[in-house]
Each structure stands twice: as structure tokens, then as C-alpha cells.
Amino acid sequence: MERIREGIGDKLGVLLRGFAMLIAAIVVAYIYEWRLASMMLGVAPVCCICMSLLARQMTSTTIKELIGVGKAGSIAEESLMGVRTVQAFNGQEEMVGRYQTELEKGRRFAVWKGFWSGFFGGLFFLCLFSFLGTGMLYGAYLLKVGIIGSPGDVFIVVMSMLLGAYFLGLISPHMMVLLNARVSAATIYQTIDRVPKIDPYSKAGKRLPNVVGRVKFENVHFRYPSRKEAKILNGLNLTVEPGTSVALVGHSGCGKSTSVGLLTRLYEPEAGNVTIDGTDVRELNIDWLRNVVGIVQQEPILFNDTIHNNLLIGNPGATREKMIEVCKMANAHDFIEKMPKGYDTLIGDGGVQLSGGQKQRVAIARTLIRDPKILLLDEATSALDAQSESVVQSALNNAAKGRTTIMIAHRLSTIREADKIVFFEKGVIVEAGNHEELVHLGGRYFDLVKAQQFKADPEATEEFEEEEIDLDDNSRSSRRSSMTSARSGSEAFQRGNSLNDSFSGSRRSARADAENDAFAAHEAEVMAQDGQITAGYLDIFKNAKGNYIYMFLGTVFALIRGLELPALALIFGWVFEGFTFVPYGGRMMHRMAMAVIAFASVGVGVWISQVASSVLFAIVSENLSLRFRVQSFRNLLYQDASYFDNPAHAPGKLITRLASDAPNIKAVVDARMLQVIYALAAIIANIVIAFIYCWQVAILGTSLILLLAFVMIGLAYKISLMNIEQIKNDEAGRIAIEIIENVKTIQLLTRCELFFDHYQTSSKQQKRSELKKGMIEAINYSITQSFMYFMMCFTYAVGIRVIYDGDKSSDVTFKGIISMMLGAVAVMNSAQYFPEFVKAKTAAGLLFNIIYRKPRTGDLMEGDRPEIRGNILFENVKFSYPQRPLQPIMKGLQWTALRGQTVALVGPSGSGKSTNIGMLERFYDVTGGVLRIDGQDIRNLSLYHLRTQMALVGQEPRLFAGSIRENVCLGLKDVPLEKINKALELANANRFLANLPAGIDTDVGEKGGQLSGGQKQRIAIARALVRDPKILLLDEATSALDSESERAVQEALDRAREGRTCITIAHRLSSIQNSDLIVYIDKGKVQEAGNHAQLMQKKGRYYKLIKKQDLAV
Known part of the structure; x- marks a missing residue:
């Protein structure tokens, strides 16, 4: 999305401006001399061919690049979402290796993009300068034969065509951004245009007036689309009568949860029917269906919000009293009340601030608050302790009264009261009955029950147990050690109890205030550890170790490329002198012929230097981006858990940083920096030339350039502050990742619109800050792009005065003026990248904060390495x-x-x-x-x-x-x-x-x-x-x-x-x-x-x- 934003933002405006300048230049040229304009217009087809070939090559390589970068992003997302698992198994370097491998694949294609950009961009200027020289020669001929009245007309036509085409050629870096946006948009549009087989937004379908709750599976066959070879359901037939409870048991992977997914239309059967009250679920309105059917999933999903708002997701109209009621039913009210802000406590990304059992109880409450007609419990109490499970199961049993209930549970004590228990195997039912019937049958269910039975009650065999312990003390050392440990454990427990302190609680508001103060102190500590959110450009270049030779050679070729404008200034001065002082005859034509060779030579130099510098800086920029990404990702995987508990470091935000900040840093070492180096070389050389020919013009022009520099520094500081504030308040990326991660839960809760609105609200906040920043960037752009015309105005005024006073001749003064004017062109061309350099600096600061942060648990490799025995x-x-x-x-x-x-x-x-x-x-x-x-x-x-x-x-x-x-x-x-x-x-x-x-x-x-x-x-x-x-x-x-x-x-x-x-x-x-x-x-x-x-x-x-x-x- 960031690439699309760049492509349809200011870059598109620059591109349109380039084409507008070309059209205006053609019109002006035709007004003054159509023959010369027609001849020079011959460069247009050549330029169009160059641009077309560039677009074709860039599109194909960009697609290949994005595939690698996309896979790397998926690896980063998985790793950060499961960072504790990665850390527990010392898998950090393995994940970093996978991440880097995918980035390397994309990097190779990105370097090829640099080559093609330099090749066709340089070829464009070779053709342009060749036609420019030829235009001067043809203009001299028309002047010689009397078709053109004065040399000024030749200059107007040639300079108009030059400036129009020149600006078109300078937009090649913007063309790269636009093409990247085009490829990214194609990927996004595939998602936008994809019509889901099961549309959660669909308004079509029946809405049954009175739901009785009879559920029936009729000869249902199913296999997952991604695993066609494995059949999950193989002719399932099951009827659940209204108001009854049916428990599904069986081995893992036998199709129990799949059946629930078919009933809620997460999937559709490949054969057979699933019906509610005799109506196929495919004929029912999907939003209505999922409101009628409430589900508690095996892995409870909560969202990064307060407990109150998580419950509201279940029922947006619920009152606080209703929330308390269902939380008491789910045995969640007591622990919620003990939290710092009660129901208004923020539970973090994925509910990280809660234990597994607490999350499950909140998820149960969220389902109960919906008051569904059909209740689906897929391992609803698997994360609960036995005490909580007993209370919650009793509540669920009460909640199930009068409604159809389908339960899935591996802990059989939770389903023994079910009206019917069915045993799944290989996608069909092999046993069915209630608990007593199936136990009496002595089949597969009976085997499961035996597996979960406890030892005999010790009260009935107390004497036997004591004798057995005594025997074990004499004969089995392992048993003795076990009992000793048990006793020592009991003693430790008693000692611990003797240290118990009595704690009298105060009102929650006071506790919450103290908690907030402590959390604020923790936040300050985290911010102090993170350091400043700024970085210098030298800090970025220091991280380019191993690439300095490429940077040096690239800079040399860029400086050579930057001598283009000074060379043009000298050639134009030479041509001007030829038109003014050389008689309109053979000598003038000879000088124009030499000018053709000179212009073509500049074109060849530009082509060679642009290809070399583009490739070298592409290598540097991609290597640097890869290094920043890998170093940031590596250090994130080594951070302690408290780092990820901080909302500012939610995995969603960190993934956004990796995806956007590293590419933003490339601005200071890719084609955009090349334009700046070209411009610096051109500005310095042109100022030197201007001082040589006309110091009065040079002093004025240099003063204007310095004034512009001060204005740009002030604007840069303002933009930098706005970038930092914008990044701190960016919630859209985190919300998007949370939605994508939990899309099935959102669909089952029928809250797609709610989350879409939530994302839209965050995006609008981001948009407002972007518009504010855009105003500053627009002011910067308007000042820099008008600078050339102010330069022309003031330098021509001074030049005329110098000629009038007789201090300099007109040809010498013109050389000074044209030098400063082309220097202004260089300033104008480079200044448009200024906001991107500011953004790169901010991005580098953010990534440096990640790269240099040390975890609280210290260095992974430091410390003693004794033999671990296990005490x-x-x-x-x-x-x-x-x-x-x-x-x-x-x-x-x-x-x-x-x-x-x-x-x-x-x-x-x-x-x-x-x-x-x-x-x-x-x-x-x-x-x-x-x-x-x-x-x-x-x-x-x-x-x-x-x-x-x-x-x-x-x-x-x-x-x-x-x-x-x-x-x-x-x-x-x-x-x-x-x-x-x-x-x-x-x-x-x-x-x-x-x-x-x-x-x-x-x-x-x-x-x-x-x-x-x-x-x-x-x-x-x-x-x-x-x-x-x-x-x-x-x-x-x-x-x-x-x-x-x-x-x-x-x-x-x-x-x-x-x-x-x-x-x-x-x-x-x-x-x-x-x-x-x-x-x-x-x-x-x-x-x-x-x-x-x-x-x-x-x-x-x-x-x-x-x-x-x-x-x-």
C-alpha cells in the first residue's frame, strides 16, 4: 500500500508536469518555427520507445522482486506472532536465515531494475542530445538560407524542445516509483476484485422467522481446498433435535471441528446438505445464520482493546449489567474485577495480558452475550482449570437449556451429561448414544473413558496405600525419592505459608491510578531504552560497510554524470558565440557541426555514467535495505517478552516498520540520491563557470541558492517532526494485521463491518496527518520548482545591467547567466526528493532504535555453561x-x-x-x-x-x-x-x-x-x-x-x-x-x-x- 500511495501521490504530479512541459514546449516551438520544431520532434518516438521498454522491463522485474519480499514479510509476521516459540527453541537464526533468503531473491531483481533504469534513462539522454545538436545545425542552415530571421528564434525553438524533453527524461526515477505502484496495485486489485464463494457481506438469503434449532447433516462429504487428496468427511449423517445437546468425540483430525465449520459456512460441502429446520444453510442469509449460531472456538481469539469492548463485539447493544451477568456465568467476573481498570482494562495484542484460561472465559462470555439459538462449543473449556471448568460448564449447561447445543471436547467429564454422544472416525459416525449407553457398549468411547479415569479413591484403600508406601521405602529407590520430594515440597509449602502477608485492597480507582503511574514509569523507561527517534545520514552510511567501494565508484560516475549541465552551458555559450560573431556562412555551419559532435559526446558520457552509477547505487541501496531489515528482524527476535507486551511494540506495528521503513531508507542511496549527486556536481561546476565569466551574476545566483538552502532546512525540520508524530500515532497497520490474523473469528461474530469501520477511522486519522504534512511538502515543492524562474529573472536583470554598463560583453555575460540558470535547473531537479530524504532519516531512526536495543535478559551467549542436570x-x-x-x-x-x-x-x-x-x-x-x-x-x-x-x-x-x-x-x-x-x-x-x-x-x-x-x-x-x-x-x-x-x-x-x-x-x-x-x-x-x-x-x-x-x- 505504501508503494501505491507513493505512486499516486506527488510522483504522479511530477510525471504529469513533465508531460505538460513537453507539450507546452512543442507548442511554443511550433509557434516560432514549425520546420525546426518538426525536425526536433523526431526525438519523441525514440523517447517513447525508451520509456515503453523501460516500463516493460521494470514491470516484469518488480513482480519477481515483490514475490520474494512478500514471502519474507510472511516469515517475519509468523516469527513475531510466535516469538516465544522461536526463542524457546533457539530458532532465531534459522528464522533470520529464511527471512534473508527470501529477501535475497527479491534483491537480485531489484538490482536488475537499477540496470534497466540506467540503461534506458541514459539512452534517452543520448538520443535527446544528439537531436539537440542536429537541431542547432539545422537551425543554422535555416538561418543561413534566410528562412529564420534571427539566431534568437533558433535558440527559442531549440531551448523549448530541450527543456521539455529534458524534464521528461528526469522523471525516470519517478517512473520507477509509478511502475512499482502499478505492480503493487495489480496485486491489491486481485484481492479487491476477488468474489468470495461465501460472501459475509451478502444481503441475499432467507431469514427464518422462528428458529426451532433442528440441525441435520445429510450424507456430507468434504475435503479442504488446499488438501484435495485428504478427505475429511465421508458421508456424514447426523441429526441434532431442537433443544438437545450432542457431543462430538473422536481422534484429532477426524472432522469434528470441520463439521462446525460447515454449519457456520466457513466452508461448503462438496456433496450432501447441512440444514437448519429443514433449510439448507446455503439458502440462508449468512449474517443472519451466524447471529443465530454462536460459537466458542478451540483457540480463543481476543482483540487489542479493553475487556468491555471485546464483549461489545459479541453484542454491540449490550449494557454493562448484561456484561457482568454473562461474565459471572463464564466465571470471569471475579478476575476482571481484580484487574487495574476492571472491565476497562486494555488486554493487549491477542489478549497477551491474560492467561489462556482467562482468555477462554472472556470468549465464552462474548458468545453468551449474543444469546444464540444454536450453541457450538469447540473445546470451549480446554484452557480452564477443573474448578473454573466446573463452574463454567454448569453455566454452559444452563445456557444450553432451550437451545440446540453441539459440543466438541477431549475432556470427557464436560460432555457426560450430553443427550447424545457421537464418535467420529474417518469422517463418519461409528458409535452414538448417551454416556451410560456407550460405556455399556464397551467400544471406542469406553476406551476413551478408561483413559481418563483416576486411580481409586485413597479413602477406600488408605491402609493398603500406607503398606505399599512402606514396602516401596524398602525396595524401590525411585518411589522413595518421589515421596521424599513430595514431603520436601509440602515442607516448602508450609514454610511459604508462614510468610504469608495480609493485604487489604483499596478501591479500584485508587489501584488503577497507582497502576497507571507505575505503567507510566515503565513507559518512560522503555522510551529511554529506545533512545531518540532520529538518525543522521552519516549513521546510515556507516551501516553500508562492505559497500563502500560500490559507493565510491558510483559517486565517481555520478559526478561525471553531473558534469552534463556545465558541459551544456559551455557548449551553449560556444554556440551562442558562433551565432553572434561568426558570419552566417561556412564558418558558422562548421561550428554547428562541431556542436553536434560535442552534444553527442555529452550524450554518450551521460549514458555510460548513468548505467554504471545506477547499477552501483542499486547494489548499495538493496544491500543496505536488506541489512537494515535483517538486523532489525534479528534483534527483534532476541528481545525479552516485556518488550512485546508494550502496546507500542505490538507485532503488527513492528511488522509495519520492517515492511515500510527499510524501503524508505533506500532514498539516500538509490536513484534519488544519484539525482542529488548529479545536481551537486552541476551546481558547483556551474557556479565556478559563472564566476569565471561574470562574477556579478555568480554572486547573485549563489546568494539565491544559499537562501533556498536555509528555507529547505527549516521545512525539513518541520516535516521530520510531523513524520515522527505520524508514526507514533499510526494504528491502521496494526489493526489491519489484527483483522487479517483473526478474519475467521470476525466473520463468525458477524462484525466485518465493525472492524472495517474501525480500520477506516484509523486510516482517516492517518490521512489527516498526511494532509497536514502534504501542505508543508507542497510549499517546499512550489518554492523549489519556481526557483529556476526567479533565478532567470534576477540573473537576466543583473546581466543586462552589466552589459549596459559595459563591464562585460554580451556573449560572456550570457555564459554566466546560462551557467546559473542550469545550476537552478539542477537545484529544482534534486529538491523534489527532499521530503523522501527526510522520511529516510526518520525511518533510519526507528530502525536504529530496534537494532541497538539490548534485551533485559542480556546477551544470549553470555554467561556460564555448566552441565545442566535438572534440579x-x-x-x-x-x-x-x-x-x-x-x-x-x-x-x-x-x-x-x-x-x-x-x-x-x-x-x-x-x-x-x-x-x-x-x-x-x-x-x-x-x-x-x-x-x-x-x-x-x-x-x-x-x-x-x-x-x-x-x-x-x-x-x-x-x-x-x-x-x-x-x-x-x-x-x-x-x-x-x-x-x-x-x-x-x-x-x-x-x-x-x-x-x-x-x-x-x-x-x-x-x-x-x-x-x-x-x-x-x-x-x-x-x-x-x-x-x-x-x-x-x-x-x-x-x-x-x-x-x-x-x-x-x-x-x-x-x-x-x-x-x-x-x-x-x-x-x-x-x-x-x-x-x-x-x-x-x-x-x-x-x-x-x-x-x-x-x-x-x-x-x-x-x-x-x-x-x-x-x-x-
Whole structure:
């Protein structure tokens, strides 16, 4: 879009001005002498051919360049959106390598653009000057034979044609911008003109007056357009009666979520029908349909706004009272009330300020506030702890009364009350019935239920348990170590409890004020770290190391090219002298013939020097742009998590900076800088010539040039300030990326118009600031473009006075005047690039702030590199997020994991469980206390070394565009195929891989979009296991898996964690009951600690969670 804006902005005006000048010049020339004008007009077809060939070559190379740059942009977007995953696996350099590879592809074509621009631009001037010399010769002939009355007429015709064509030739850099805009516009228009198969804006279709809620799938077949070879649904038949609840279960990737997508018309079946109350959903108005059907998705999507506004997206007419009501139903009201500004708290990009469970509860509330007739719950409670899940599930069950409900859940305790449960396999239903019927059947569903059952209640077998423990103490050292750890964990918990402080809260308004003050201090610190938002041109050139030889040679050729105007001034003076003092005869014709050779020689010199300088500066500009992009991108990937938590550093804004600022910097080293070098050489040479011939004219002209320079410096400062303010307030780019990232959610919420208006509003704000800046740039342009005419006026006035006083002869004075006039032409030609140089300076400042910023976690490679064994100690750890400094997450947290043990962290959503893992990965550092690994403060260890010894499987698995092999091996080099296959087999991924045509070389698409949630999770698990880590971090590692896959993967994880320390977080408690130590965290402290048996005997908080999830058969 930036390229299009440039193409239809001032560059288009300059282009039109060039053509207007050419037409006006032709008209003037024809008025004075049509024969000479007709002869010189012969240059026009040649010029048109040059321009046409230039446009053709530029278009083809620009398309190829943009393909590479576009792929690089996608890599940057994916990497920054999933920056924690990239960092956790030390994948920064791999992503930088991919990014640079794509940019290199585009760079090669950009250099070719420089060659073609120089080649055809130089050829244009060769033809122009050749015709100019020929025109002088023909004009002399017409003067000799008496057809033209005076030499002045010859000069008027020739100079008119010269100036018109000359200005047309100087617009070649603007032509490049226009052609770039044309190619970019073609890409944009493909999107604009594309007619979607399912149009969310369509007003057509039926709107049923009374929705009963009967849903029916009739012989439905479906496969994704991007994976035609894999059939997802294979004749699905399912009926959901009005007011009933139906649960869909089955293996990951079997088509459960696909069915929901067909009902909401995200896709359409290739065969069969999906109906509501007997009407095919394809016949219904799509906006009405999606308002009738409410959905809570597996991966909750929130937007960078307040909680209040996120809820309003669900129902724009909702009152605060209604919001509170549905938030209480979703068990979200209490945690919202504890936030600094309650419902008006800004939650950051993607809801980054909330935990996974908190995001899911807000998403549930957003759906409930819509009051849909048909409710779709796709893993709606997967990110919730058992306590929250119980409350929310009860609320959802109440909300489901009187409406049709379709549920998808891998945690079977949430669906046991469903009226009907259907088991999917290979796109069809193989079992159906309620919970008791399917358990009695003893089939596939029964196998899933058994996989999620807990151990027997210890109350019934208390004596047996005690005896077994005693036996284990005598015979099994591993069990003894486990119990010792559990006891030590309990002791640590008790010690921690003895340190508890009582905290009396004040009113939220006071807390919010204090929070705002603390946040303002944090913002000031960030701004101080970012430094000034300015940079000098020398700073830019310093970053061109390795390109200085190209810059030197390019400058030499540019200076040679810049001698064109002084050479023309001398030749014109020589021609003027020939017309004035040489008799109209043979001697005059001979001098004109010599002038033809002189003009042609200048043309050849211009052609050669322009080709050389264009290519050399194209190499420099592309290398410099690539270096700025790569350095900025690299340093962004190494920043700590608090950097990205800052709204000013939202990934959307950073992606915009990479996409726009680096190309803007090229202005100081590409064809635009060439024009300035040409102009500087011409100005200096012309001033010297003017002083040689007529110092009076030279002093006046130099004074005018200096006056113009002072005016331009003042305008530059003003434009620079406006650029900085505009960039700080730019929200349009961030909003656009947020919309594109979450377009499916926006469509399902039927809020396309809302987000479009939001984007339009931000764009209009940007437009207003652009118009203000445009006024200043217009003043600058008008002054510089009128400068030549003021120069002509004043220099001719002084020249006439000098001739009148007899101080100089007319031919000598004319040489001084023509020199200053052509110097003014050089000023006029270069000054039009002035705003772009100011923009380049501002862009460089922004990128320097990124490039030179040091992360809080320090250099990745610095620090000790001891052998990691896996002993972990949280010692009185305190922590608050930088964005919420007065809201402590950890308040003296204390727990221990011994080498080789598995420690499970449980507790309510938002209690800080994932923060524990984030601190082990050093996404953040503690604000109090010490986090130790093998007795050493984690901050003293090399961060790179630490992360090579760890592996993380996150709650929301992040995959990147590329093959499954590339995703599994992220951050690793030369991994044997056998090791990859073993990790995939351990992760239970080999089953679905066998059905993919390309196997592990299958492209997963952007963000893993070609795989289901469960498939993505298994690839993420394989990515962790292939590293053979000493410490394994599992944050809801199996949350997206069906029970059977979970059991297989859990068995694999049980085997994989042998001999290594494993920290696991799970809301599905059946997956952690075999842990050596279970730590219950709430309100920033350990509330309970022990193994499963011990905690069940205590009958405390953990016991209550277990009872809520137990599937007794």
C-alpha cells in the first residue's frame, strides 16, 4: 500500500508536469518555427520507445522482486506472532536465515531494475542530445538560407524542445516509483476484485422467522481446498433435535471441528446438505445464520482493546449489567474485577495480558452475550482449570437449556451429561448414544473413558496405600525419592505459608491510578531504552560497510554524470558565440557541426555514467535495505517478552516498520540520491563557470541558492517532526494485521463491518496527518520548482545591467547567466526528493532504535555453561508483569523439583502456572527472590545454553510455514531422519503422517493452518522430544488431543521424561496423577504440595478438582 500511495501521490504530479512541459514546449516551438520544431520532434518516438521498454522491463522485474519480499514479510509476521516459540527453541537464526533468503531473491531483481533504469534513462539522454545538436545545425542552415530571421528564434525553438524533453527524461526515477505502484496495485486489485464463494457481506438469503434449532447433516462429504487428496468427511449423517445437546468425540483430525465449520459456512460441502429446520444453510442469509449460531472456538481469539469492548463485539447493544451477568456465568467476573481498570482494562495484542484460561472465559462470555439459538462449543473449556471448568460448564449447561447445543471436547467429564454422544472416525459416525449407553457398549468411547479415569479413591484403600508406601521405602529407590520430594515440597509449602502477608485492597480507582503511574514509569523507561527517534545520514552510511567501494565508484560516475549541465552551458555559450560573431556562412555551419559532435559526446558520457552509477547505487541501496531489515528482524527476535507486551511494540506495528521503513531508507542511496549527486556536481561546476565569466551574476545566483538552502532546512525540520508524530500515532497497520490474523473469528461474530469501520477511522486519522504534512511538502515543492524562474529573472536583470554598463560583453555575460540558470535547473531537479530524504532519516531512526536495543535478559551467549542436570528451585520468587507492576503474580513462591522428577503445577486459571514456565525459559526475570537451576541463579547462565537443555510444548502450539520436518527441527542442524521419525512416533504423529502424500515433507501452511489442532499439538510435542532435553516443559501439552491420542502421547511423554526433569501444567488432571510432586498454586503462592495419593488424602483443593473431573464407570 505504501508503494501505491507513493505512486499516486506527488510522483504522479511530477510525471504529469513533465508531460505538460513537453507539450507546452512543442507548442511554443511550433509557434516560432514549425520546420525546426518538426525536425526536433523526431526525438519523441525514440523517447517513447525508451520509456515503453523501460516500463516493460521494470514491470516484469518488480513482480519477481515483490514475490520474494512478500514471502519474507510472511516469515517475519509468523516469527513475531510466535516469538516465544522461536526463542524457546533457539530458532532465531534459522528464522533470520529464511527471512534473508527470501529477501535475497527479491534483491537480485531489484538490482536488475537499477540496470534497466540506467540503461534506458541514459539512452534517452543520448538520443535527446544528439537531436539537440542536429537541431542547432539545422537551425543554422535555416538561418543561413534566410528562412529564420534571427539566431534568437533558433535558440527559442531549440531551448523549448530541450527543456521539455529534458524534464521528461528526469522523471525516470519517478517512473520507477509509478511502475512499482502499478505492480503493487495489480496485486491489491486481485484481492479487491476477488468474489468470495461465501460472501459475509451478502444481503441475499432467507431469514427464518422462528428458529426451532433442528440441525441435520445429510450424507456430507468434504475435503479442504488446499488438501484435495485428504478427505475429511465421508458421508456424514447426523441429526441434532431442537433443544438437545450432542457431543462430538473422536481422534484429532477426524472432522469434528470441520463439521462446525460447515454449519457456520466457513466452508461448503462438496456433496450432501447441512440444514437448519429443514433449510439448507446455503439458502440462508449468512449474517443472519451466524447471529443465530454462536460459537466458542478451540483457540480463543481476543482483540487489542479493553475487556468491555471485546464483549461489545459479541453484542454491540449490550449494557454493562448484561456484561457482568454473562461474565459471572463464564466465571470471569471475579478476575476482571481484580484487574487495574476492571472491565476497562486494555488486554493487549491477542489478549497477551491474560492467561489462556482467562482468555477462554472472556470468549465464552462474548458468545453468551449474543444469546444464540444454536450453541457450538469447540473445546470451549480446554484452557480452564477443573474448578473454573466446573463452574463454567454448569453455566454452559444452563445456557444450553432451550437451545440446540453441539459440543466438541477431549475432556470427557464436560460432555457426560450430553443427550447424545457421537464418535467420529474417518469422517463418519461409528458409535452414538448417551454416556451410560456407550460405556455399556464397551467400544471406542469406553476406551476413551478408561483413559481418563483416576486411580481409586485413597479413602477406600488408605491402609493398603500406607503398606505399599512402606514396602516401596524398602525396595524401590525411585518411589522413595518421589515421596521424599513430595514431603520436601509440602515442607516448602508450609514454610511459604508462614510468610504469608495480609493485604487489604483499596478501591479500584485508587489501584488503577497507582497502576497507571507505575505503567507510566515503565513507559518512560522503555522510551529511554529506545533512545531518540532520529538518525543522521552519516549513521546510515556507516551501516553500508562492505559497500563502500560500490559507493565510491558510483559517486565517481555520478559526478561525471553531473558534469552534463556545465558541459551544456559551455557548449551553449560556444554556440551562442558562433551565432553572434561568426558570419552566417561556412564558418558558422562548421561550428554547428562541431556542436553536434560535442552534444553527442555529452550524450554518450551521460549514458555510460548513468548505467554504471545506477547499477552501483542499486547494489548499495538493496544491500543496505536488506541489512537494515535483517538486523532489525534479528534483534527483534532476541528481545525479552516485556518488550512485546508494550502496546507500542505490538507485532503488527513492528511488522509495519520492517515492511515500510527499510524501503524508505533506500532514498539516500538509490536513484534519488544519484539525482542529488548529479545536481551537486552541476551546481558547483556551474557556479565556478559563472564566476569565471561574470562574477556579478555568480554572486547573485549563489546568494539565491544559499537562501533556498536555509528555507529547505527549516521545512525539513518541520516535516521530520510531523513524520515522527505520524508514526507514533499510526494504528491502521496494526489493526489491519489484527483483522487479517483473526478474519475467521470476525466473520463468525458477524462484525466485518465493525472492524472495517474501525480500520477506516484509523486510516482517516492517518490521512489527516498526511494532509497536514502534504501542505508543508507542497510549499517546499512550489518554492523549489519556481526557483529556476526567479533565478532567470534576477540573473537576466543583473546581466543586462552589466552589459549596459559595459563591464562585460554580451556573449560572456550570457555564459554566466546560462551557467546559473542550469545550476537552478539542477537545484529544482534534486529538491523534489527532499521530503523522501527526510522520511529516510526518520525511518533510519526507528530502525536504529530496534537494532541497538539490548534485551533485559542480556546477551544470549553470555554467561556460564555448566552441565545442566535438572534440579530446579523457586526460592521466595516474586514477580509482576511490567505492564501491571502493582499486580503481583508471584508473592514469595517456593517449590523444588529434583533431577529426574516430574512436577505438575495445578491451580486456577491466571494463578501464575504458565508464568513459572516463562521464567524458566527466561522470557521474564524474577523481580524478587531467586530462581535456581542446579544451585545457580538462572540469570548467571548463558541463555542460549539454558534453552538448548530445555524443550517447551506450549498451551497454544505454534507452527511455522514450511514442512513438518522443518518444524520438528526448528533451531537444530543436521538432525538424522531416524531421530525425527522416532520423535514423531513418540508423539503419536506417525498415524496421520502416513495419510499425507509427502509425509514429513508436507507443508503445514502458514501458522500450521493445514493441520488440525490435535495434529499441530503432536508436531509440537515431537519438536520438543527430538531435542532430548534435560528439562521438559509441558504447558497443557495434550490439551488439544483426543483421549486415545492423549493416552498414547502421555505414555510416550512418561517414557521421554525418564532421566530428565519434567515440569507439566495440565487442567486435565488424569494426565498428571503419576507425577512425583503436584504443586497447587493460587494467589501467587503454593497452597498445597504432595503426590496424588497424599493430596487426595488431604481432601483439600486438589481433591475437589479431582472429584469434578472423575469419570467413574
